[in-house]
Amino acid sequence: MLRLPLLVLVALVIAFGGGVWSARLALEASSGFGALELGPWAAFPELQSPGADPYAKAHRARNGLLLLGRAEGLIFTASADSEGAALSARCAYRLEGGTPLARFWTLRIVDGSGSPFSSEPGFPRSLSSWQALRLPDGAISVALTRAPHAGNWLRLSGDGAFRLVFTLVDTPTAGSAGLAVIDMPVIRRGACLDA
């Protein structure tokens, strides 16, 4: 007797639950199609353009950020190390390698939801191309640890997930012409705190 209403209910629950869940998942997992992926780093050069795909448009409407125009630059983010393991503030990391061609770049840490990493004043939480110390071949090497470190250092605190944001200002990378040959620093994981 109750079979039919029950089946209708099953269909409705799957339709609404599945639809909402999958839409949320799609918007949280990525900023749309057309990502430029270089190892763990991903950028979305079309995110702000009128020709962006519906996922990118939904994503940017939901986040409400003032995006960088094409002549302004490009933002790469990484939420995993070069091995593919998620970045965690419980571990120490080292970034090593060349930086893409740009007039200016910054490297900063944000928390898992994308808001700036909370850090006590006085501790470095972002690094710029003017301040970074370079190796003789022009590459950079940045330590991401809890304790202070000689050389380029960004401080990790807390024990949650975090993301790295690499902002390139005025870069030919945004035109994506020579992207295949552009290298981003690799992210190597060091020692982790015990759970």
Next chain:
Amino acid sequence: MRSLALAIAVGLVGAAALHIVIILALPGWTGNDAWTRVVRLGETDRFYALANEANSSGLLNEDLHINVAVCRFDLTEGPVRVQASGAVPVWTASAFDTDSSETFSINDRSSISEDVDITFVTPAQMLQLRRAMPESLASSVLVALVRPEGYVVLRAVAPLPSLVAGARAFLTGADCATLVV
């Protein structure tokens, strides 16, 4: 058993349809997109320099090295001219429409002079200006926008703490004004 499978199949088809509807309809419904936030900042024709800390407007300088100011404009009253000058290592600017899609972007290397001087016009105003170009607009970058409403974002880079004051002054001194033609 067969009817349960059918119910699940119908549910999955419905879920796919709802997924598509949500993705397509979301940009009009978030009430939290960049355009809405810019409108909430205040009136048109003036630059609002953003704070470094999270605040109720939802807009902030996410990158401490890059200071941002934003100005909303409406071209129906006349062309809007954006000007700024000062010693900053790098500045960039871009214009967006009400969908927060980029309509124009520029940086100090691609501009005519070192100072910011951009005039946004509608295609009709562009024709008018072509006929009789005012002397004062000779060195301004003229940009024709199809949609009269939008906002322009000006960014000043401050690589070192000592340069932050200069970048701030560059942004607070920036001018965004409707021209009388």
